Amino acid sequence: MAIKNLNKLLSDLNPELLDDDYVFCSVQELPLDIEVLSIFQEEEGLSLICTRQQAELFELAYEGHFRCITLNVLSSLEAVGLTAAVSEVLTKANISANVVAAYHHDHVFVPSKDALKALAAIRELSKSSR
Structure with missing residues (x-):
């Protein structure tokens, strides 16, 4: 409980x-086959938490x-x-x-x-x- x-x-x-x-990224569309830990829909787009390795593999921008x-x-x-x-x-x-x-x-x-x-x-x- x-x-x-x-x-x-x-x-x-x-x-x-x-x-x-891990990194935080913002995208308009979820890349196919990306492995994410979390997704949250915001007004500006999808906020993703994923491994830095996944972000770099899919060439996603991140800070920190x-x-x-x-x-x-x-x-x-x-x-x-x-x-x-x-x-x-x-x-x-x-x-x-x-x-x-x-x-x-x-x-x-x-x-x-x-x-x-x-x-x-x-x-x-x-x-x-x-």
């Missing part, structure tokens, strides 16, 4: 740093590259404060964060150069919440 209690969420974050580099930290706690989409708490610790560490809430988990995209520092900050948040 998905968790709504903020203290329980924070103490059970279990963050995992994924291996790939990111690593994904998955929060392996089963968070409710109605939980209050999880994104704010994670964003706050990353802000204090001077790390930008792009949070994507999916059905089961939240995924935090941070600049690749800051990934290990971000992972440590999120782990410390979880540890201090126990």
Whole structure:
């Protein structure tokens, strides 16, 4: 069952740093056969999150590259404060964060150069919440 209690969420974050580099792209049409992690329809076009390798293979423009930290706690989409708490610790560490809430988990995209520092900050948040 998905968790709504903020203290329980924070103490059970279990963050995992994924291996790939990811990028955010904007396209008018989805290229055939591209593998994407996420698609969101915006007024300006389709926003994609895909690996940097896929973006380069399909010659898609992007700015910056990111690593994904998955929060392996089963968070409710109605939980209050999880994104704010994670964003706050990353802000204090001077790390930008792009949070994507999916059905089961939240995924935090941070600049690749800051990934290990971000992972440590999120782990410390979880540890201090126990």
